[in-house]
Amino acid sequence: MTTDLVQHDLIRPSEVTLRDTNTTRTPRFSKLFGGWVSQDMAMDLGTANTLVYIKGKGIVLNEPSVVAVQEEDGRAVAVGKAAKDMYGKTSKKIRCVRPMKDGVIADFEITHLMIKDFITRVSTRWQLRRPRLVVSIPSGVTMVEKRAVIDAALASGARQIHLIEEPMAAAIGSGMPVTECGGNMIVDIGGGTTEVAVISMGSTVYSESVRIAGDEMDEAIENFIRRAFNLQVGIFEAERIKITIGSAMPMSETREIKIFGRDLATGVPREMVIDDAIVRRALKEPVTAIVEAVHRALERTSPELAEDIIGKGIYLAGGGALLAGLPERLSLETSIRFLRAANPLTAIVRGTGTVLEDFKEMRHVCIA
């Protein structure tokens, strides 16, 4: 099963952290040991974006999870941003594919091609050989889905694989004291899944993964505009609308955007202006589903843990956390403080990287 590209990436090159070697070891040390000595890597294999972190270096790769595949022989002609940039511009001989859907592998072969390309790229650049890999996966996945990630990573050249649940990684990346005795609640809103989890003493006490996140928001906007205005906008356009004027509650000022699509009555291109109130109506269902998932988690949390959570506030990570007004809306609905992680799009891989940096001490937060 293959998932055709439905969404464009949002990663800006400025978000990629390429730490200088000299900040972690001296040139002389590096010279002595013939380049990089670390062979450990963390990977956030996401529905929308894949990020790689190397121990001691930080984030070294941040690319859309997209592959351009040649129909004839199934070869990957481009992977990541280069593949995404080809979307809508290729002949039928090349298909742009997003091989991950709802946080899990939807197309094993293409995911394998993608991971292999990313691992090869960073291994070559940083002189790594058969790295140990810690990969973050959604909390609600089946054994088969876990196995697929392990197999794809092993087939791509990794020596050893460890898995960590995304909410755990997100909480660590958000700076929450997950190993201490006390409740921490994290909400990770990605492209494919929203995960809500309560963590205490390095273990997940409660977690729920719903397959409603950024992609569903884009689809909701696309469907709403088609029904309301007889205008078909592309999924890229829907995402642009969401990012530019989307919100989870009324804003202090009205915001407008000029949108482009195809008039379904005449078949010709048309442009029009819509405002944030329209986009909010379009986003009502997916946003409500996220609010409900948070409510369910709070209902199922013991009063003792709830007390800690109320004191610390609830953290939001993942790209969906950037939706305007979302922390405020959640705070209003629950009377609890919600805070955005410092950089929601990189919080998960930074959290997994933190585990990698002190693997002996932290490996217990990984799953078996």
Ligand SMILES: Nc1ncnc2c1ncn2[C@@H]1O[C@H](COP(=O)(O)OP(=O)(O)OP(=O)(O)O)[C@@H](O)[C@H]1O
């Ligand atoms: N400013 C913004 N406002 C709203 N949504 C945004 C914003 N920036 C990014 N997003 C959305 O964030 C999502 C991507 O987030 P992220 O990279 O965390 O997902 P992912 O990790 O690839 O997916 P998953 O964890 O579900 O597998 C996309 O749906 C994107 O449209």
Ligand SMILES: [Mg+2]
């Ligand atoms: Mg994610």
